[in-house]
Amino acid sequence: MADYKAPLRDMQFTWFELFNYEQHLQSLPKYADTSKDIVEAILEENAKFAENVLAPLNQSGDAEGCTWSESGVTTPTGFKEAYQQFVEAGWPSLSCEEAYGGQALPESLGLTLSEMVGTANWSWGMYPGLSHGAKNTIEEHGSEDQKQTFLTKLVSGEWTGTMCLTESHCGTDLGMLRTKAEPNADGSYNISGTKIFISAGEHDMADNIVHIVLARLPEAPMGTKGISLFIVPKFNVATDGSVADRNAVSCGSLEHKMGIHGNATCVMNFDGAKGFLIGEENRGLNCMFTFMNTARLGTALQGVAHAELGFQKSLDYARDRLQMRALSGPKNPEGPADPIIVHPDVRRMLLTQKAFAEGGRMMVSYCGKIVDVINGGDDAAAKEADQQLAFLTPIAKAFLTEVGFESANLGMQCFGGHGFISEWGAEQNVRDCRISMLYEGTTGIQALDLLGRKVLGSQGEAMKPFTKEVHKFCQANEGQPMATALAAANKRWGELTMDIGMKAMNNAEEVGAASVDYLMFSGYVTLGYFWALAANKAQEAIDAGKGDLEFYQAKVQTAEFYFARILPRIETLATTMTSGADNLLAMDADHFAF
């Protein structure tokens, strides 16, 4: 059994058949010469790297974990060598600007590559993944000098990056942060404070680490309006751009945690470390928000990754494992028992994973196209796209990680008792997945962002471009069962939004009381749209006798499964989200337990 097989056929379907990737790229000045051939060659090459280099290190990396010592952090055996190969192949520079050594390929393609890397080995993928945030920040807000010094090295992959936000007393509530930045005479700053949960904060895979750090200047205003953003390198950089002496930043310890053991989650101590201001003073949080959507899409991918990996593992097992007979009589009469894939409930678990993995891939790819439009060189289109992305991102992040975790658990469940045993990798997949609902803003935070900030904050305007697109599709396919169900769900979505909006005018707490159910409802409808689209495309191909019949039939069948067994979850959610805040707020905080 292979550790991981990249779902290239499905990726091709999603990009080229469903989302007209060629036309999409040709329509954007920046990506117009990225041909189908180029994309396919890149996908295939990356698949090989993910399958052959990264996947074999996934279980061993979990078992071995990272090791802390005074002199630094050692990553699991093979991680460093894999990173060297990754850099040599030029993967880090793929979607970066050419001016700084990048290949200027579309971000959408980068997301698909990240899916393969992350599914093969999520812990490993976080090392280059974290660089992404640092790159984006410097690219967007850094000075030309900072770009030449730091960005070029991040783009080449010689150095990696981190994002240092969280402190022990504040994660969500960054306004409370205490790390200090004191100005030096030479224009640099001395950074002092302790950051926690810093992924890839210290390791042995690259020559230098570029920390992007949130800190307060002396006399800065209280709260989020007094936060500035700094570059703090692990090693100071000489004027010729080479690595010089060690800066006063170090990893104090590694966190013991549930999963992603191959990634170093560091407590980082800044003891008057030399740093450089990015952007304006006290505007640090705004700088961060500009790339937050992309970072959250990266986490949405984690839901897809663990759904896909769990699906692959449990599908192999369900085809091989012989246990009991089908209720309607033996399907493998010569064998001692039937393979468990004959049992309807095992199929329910497999199809749920498949629907979320392939559906999530559609959702992230759709968002990826929007990112391309934002970066693609057409400013008017970019502005509109930016709003669309702002609306879809919290849905993609929270919904896909929630259903990704459900999928990972169902994958494990298919193994019966063997699922609990480390050997099969199914339990690691659950442990690794669990963080995705927590970091980059918990599900609860995404839900407040969606319902409070985006939807109600815009009087519902933010959702309209998407719900109109769904509405158009339903109209164009009137009478089709899926379109009918989708149209009803889409309509209900709007009504529920109105309903909660009205309630919230009397009591702001109604937003928080409805938000997570609202987000999940939004997710199921959104995914329903993509599955209906996919079923249509697949049916067209079948009708046109395009070949690959089995693939297209499976698409239609998965869509039918989704509409019959998954989309109806919105019924309950519609009820619970409108049940009001009272049933949550009535109880005195002191009376929850006696």
Place this chain on the structure above:
Amino acid sequence: MADYKAPLRDMQFTWFELFNYEQHLQSLPKYADTSKDIVEAILEENAKFAENVLAPLNQSGDAEGCTWSESGVTTPTGFKEAYQQFVEAGWPSLSCEEAYGGQALPESLGLTLSEMVGTANWSWGMYPGLSHGAKNTIEEHGSEDQKQTFLTKLVSGEWTGTMCLTESHCGTDLGMLRTKAEPNADGSYNISGTKIFISAGEHDMADNIVHIVLARLPEAPMGTKGISLFIVPKFNVATDGSVADRNAVSCGSLEHKMGIHGNATCVMNFDGAKGFLIGEENRGLNCMFTFMNTARLGTALQGVAHAELGFQKSLDYARDRLQMRALSGPKNPEGPADPIIVHPDVRRMLLTQKAFAEGGRMMVSYCGKIVDVINGGDDAAAKEADQQLAFLTPIAKAFLTEVGFESANLGMQCFGGHGFISEWGAEQNVRDCRISMLYEGTTGIQALDLLGRKVLGSQGEAMKPFTKEVHKFCQANEGQPMATALAAANKRWGELTMDIGMKAMNNAEEVGAASVDYLMFSGYVTLGYFWALAANKAQEAIDAGKGDLEFYQAKVQTAEFYFARILPRIETLATTMTSGADNLLAMDADHFAF
């Protein structure tokens, strides 16, 4: 923060206020002299042991785990000493027959004690927990000689027991098992084969281990009708009852697994080990079934345990952790932020855990009363009770472990990123809980047992005593909102059963296609009944001015939360369970992935 605080007030409420425990015990000849004072004293004493001895070993036991060596398995530091205290206090003998050294206290009380032990430290609790199955088997099916030799030592706790069923190629499908038993001239048997996943199979806590082993006699019929049951002690027993030489059974290795690290999950090698037949030849599986219900109730408790522990941990954290302000304005204006318990979504997560922990406690206690009736000395009542228990057990086992796992995850989610870090214990609670949906029959297996074997197998008769009780309650409380909702759910339950039963007459696969949704539906309605009961009792106490007002109000509020936010899950389940088998069976097994 305490590691665990036994919810004694809630246990008192459940037993004495809700389920009239005194009258219940007095009505059964065997338990008539178990007074309220005795019960309360036992609960308090056990709570102290769980809180002070076991809970402090929970996290350290997880971190340290068990260690294998040629000479045996070493349990985590402190486990052995805690077991000595447990034995010295007489806890193992509590609900055993007096003839073999037991105290003949009701099994229902034993369940409540097991909840405390298991919530404090599930891994530790499995060592005496596994003895339970061995005790029951020998008590029910062993010869007098076997009882004197083995049962007395299990009752005193000097020795512990195991259940050796699973082999690597068969867990659910025990008909395929291969372990052999060859008769010796002296009436004993030589047992040869390998068993896996043997909890507490080898350890250093007791002088001897009594394995109950399923094996095949030579020429035994194929399948489940050719399985016999044997006692195989770790050490042979001398005629005076003392431990003699080592038997040919040993632990080959320990499994690496997701959680319950403090418990030894063993591969057990039987190399011609000396064993003794229990009951009749080839009737081994029937012998096992007689105590399966009790064993499964023990696992149902695990759902309650992890819901309770997750609730306690996350409640403490939610009261302490300051982060952000309430949407309706500061609730802690002097502090830097509000405690997160002000946020409605955090309350949703806390109340969900509370509703499942306290609701699950009601469900298991209700089942415990039925067990008492079975054992209580009235044969006619026992027969009826046996059928009731057979119906409720798969619901309790699968539903409570599923919602227990949901609760454990919500508990972890309340911690934000800190939940992923081992230090807080929330992630251990999730890992430890995960096994409960797998062992003692997966959720899928319980669901087939419930819908196929119990409900449809009896043409619906099996569910009637319970649904009638619910119906009566609803009639007696007509007009009350909860009773109205419950009556509708109860009615729908019956209709859905009919509907699936009709479909299943044409296609047996319809049973498997509906079964898990049907089981979860059954669980939500059953729990709805207990919450409605609890709300009624609490309201009576409030109306009567009985004092303890805050406790009773919280009960009513939790019930209201349950009916508003949890019970509506049956809406979706009703839709999906009746969507038919086709959406699961249509796809060819070879077309799930390309």
